[in-house]
Amino acid sequence: MxxxxxxxxxxxxxxxxxxxxxxxxxxxxxxxxxxxxxxxxxxxxxxxxxANYVKVFQDPTFFHAFWYTALYTIVSVVLINVFAFAIAYILTKGIKGSNLFRTVFFMPNLIGGIVLGHIWSMIFDGILSKFDTSILLETKYGFWGLVIVMCWQQIGYMMILYIAGLQAIPEDMLEAAEIDGATGMQKLFKVTIPNMMSSFTICLFLSLSNGFKLFDQNIALTAGQPFIWKGATQIKTTEMLALNIYTEFYGSNTAARGFAQAKAVVFFIFVAALGLLQLKFTREKEVQQ
Structure with a gap:
């Protein structure tokens, strides 16, 4: 052949x-x-x-977007993976209707980011209007709104990956732990989780990279609003890195497109380096197991 x-x-x-x-x-x-x-x-x-790279590291909007994106990514990665694993663990315990629940949890992943952002924008505004405010008026609501939307969309996808990892664990290993007198929590932390490190590697990488690259939901849900002024610079308080680069490139100052492109290169280098470090760290855990 x-x-x-x-x-x-x-x-x-x-x-x-x-x-x-x-x-x-x-x-x-x-x-x-x-x-x-x-x-x-x-x-x-x-x-x-x-010159463009020098300007990048002097730009307050870029640094605000960077730290805002980093905080958002940390929170969303933790919540997505904790809830996805918990749901996957429950649905592999043979409960009635587990296939239906898997379908329902996975369906939000099929909705496009722009549509999802607009739908949730109406939902949040409907709730917050009772308190005479809006998701576009307060940074904290914009932040948690983005976290909720991202979790709602991605938990189902990560759940499927965790279910595949849980089903790949040898039954005889779990039975041996039970015969040895291991409790449910001991089986979870001593047998199940160590044997699922490859699933954690994939899910952490996907949720980490998706968090930093988030764009569609950001522009549809808040478009970076509300605004604050730092000296003579207007800063969008809920603007993430991808939206910051997009706004710079397609903004009114078309002469700054090289500056925006430099931001994109810095953004790529950072996300690639972070992703490689995460893969290296979690794969080392796989080898140890």
Whole structure:
């Protein structure tokens, strides 16, 4: 089989590789180059060196968006994975209607982020109007609104991954622990969780990267509002990093597009580094187990 596979490999993989290069590799390389330039359109660029990157680390809106995104991601990652694992654990205990519950919990993941943001915006405003306020008027409501929306959408997806991990644990191992007199909590923390580290690796990576990359729900739910002023700079208090870059690139100052591109490169480097560190840490736990 190896000989015909090697012979026909270019025919089957060639179109895919070409599409990948055209659709991802070339735009990625071009984006890095443009981050060192000033431009309005990509056909007319002016090289400015590291000036855009210097401006990034002097921009108060970028730092506010960074810390806001980091806080949001920490809270959402913890809540999503705790609730997803708890629901998955309960649904693998043979309760009646477990397949129906799995479907119901997974369905929010099928709704697009923009639609989801607008739906929940109406829900939150309907609730908060009774207190003469709105999700767009107070930062704390915007923050927790984003957390609730993200949890509601992603818990079902992570639950499916955790269910797959729970079902992969050998039954004889659980039976042996029960015969040895282990309690339910001891089986959970000494047998179940250690054998599910690969599932935790995947779910933590997905929820971590999704938290930092959140855009659709952010623009639909709050669009960064409300605003505060820091000196002469207007800061959107619920604006996350992806929205901050988008606003900079497509804002009224089209000459700042190279500046926005530099923000995007810094954003990519940070998220990639964080994701790799998380994968390294959790995979080491897998090996130890």
């Amino acid at each position: 190896k000989k015909p596979i090697k012979h026909w490999f270019p025919l089957f993989m060639g179109p895919t590789i070409i599409c990948f290069v055209i659709g991802f590799v070339w735009p990625f390389i071009q984006g890095i180059y443009l981050s060192f330039c000033q431009f309005r359109v990509t056909s007319k660029v002016q090289w400015v060196g590291l």
